[in-house]
Amino acid sequence: MTPVQIESFFARLAAANPEPKSELEHVNAFTLLVAVVLSAQATDKGVNKATRALFEQVTTPQAMLELGEDGLKEHIKTIGLFNSKARNVIALSEQLVRDHGGAVPADRAALEALPGVGRKTANVVLNVAFGQPTMAVDTHIFRVANRTGLAPGKTPRAVEDGLLKVVPPAYLLHAHHWLILHGRYTCTARKPKCDTCPAHDLCPRLGVAC
Template identity: 70%
Template sequence: MKPAMRKPLPYHVIDEIFARFAAAEPTPEGELEHVNAYTLVVAVALSAQATDAGVNKATRALFAKVTTPQQMLDLGEDGLIEHIKTIGLYRNKAKNVLKMSRILVDEYGGEVPCSRAALESLPGVGRKTANVVLNMWWKHPAQAVDTHIFRLGNRTGIAPGKDVVAVERAIEDNVPAPYQLHAHHWMILHGRYVCVARKPKCPACLIRDLCPFEEKTE
């Protein structure tokens, strides 16, 4: 029998958690390297089932020469694969990046659209990727839920939910408005470096006293 889902923390506790996050890192940033909206979309699409560090290592040389959809089309599939072959699922990702680039050139004048629906219609771009681009490039308070945020949201009670969409909605509902813009960055960084899956680093956690997780490490 599955345990009951954790109840959301009280509003004043969540407010204090994000106040602490904001005090420690007022302007958190995503770790994927990019030079414009297009390279950001490509980087996020490549990061599926891969680490940001691994994607950055592969795309530094790529983005030094390719910064537009047309340049990507000119590079071609073999040229792109040569750059990203260290990334998991690189062949399928290369095909999607080229398909996406063709659509951007043919239907959007080479520009990346700024609506979630349009972004999600692009090959290789799902809801999470669209939310990352909306948040990081256009500064929309969109919440991109990955495994780190899903774990943190449920473990702490900040944003419990049975799936990523439910957690996304819970962040939108539970996190105070002043913290919405940076909420997913604070959560992903905390989940990636402190509230890790195995043996969370509770002694180093700045919200330890507010967190109801029963199995804290010493």
């Protein structure tokens, strides 16, 4: 995409959804962090179903430690890899209490030092909880960036770096949400809904059977 096309692409996504939100339910930065850790290889819908009752009871790292690993497992046992995820959540809660006074740090290095937290998770927390213009590249963003020519790359990090370079500053704060939602509901993996895409005329797939 050219710079003019990219500007138009995000302008259309913004017009359709001016204030995009994370679909992971949470009540504060800690519950967001937990939800994102649990969402690895799981759907947001499945995580929300499992955490709804959990987050009514647990909203701080100390409360999570008091619940304990076995108690946490009872809440999240419907989520894939729940055993290892429960261990990580308890371990990161211990680290937050010990090293950060029970607060979630607004710092990438500190977040990535937590058990079960990688770059993508850190990017989500920095963006959603702290309003930083990060780009959390999941499978949806990776697909959209490559399929549309917005920011082609062979790895998530390459796509992230490419997007940070080409997304206009005015759209950067919400860009990763717009792209995730676009990939999840419109520019889908198997049968992209090109006929309802607001930016179909800007896409290199134009004229190619979707």
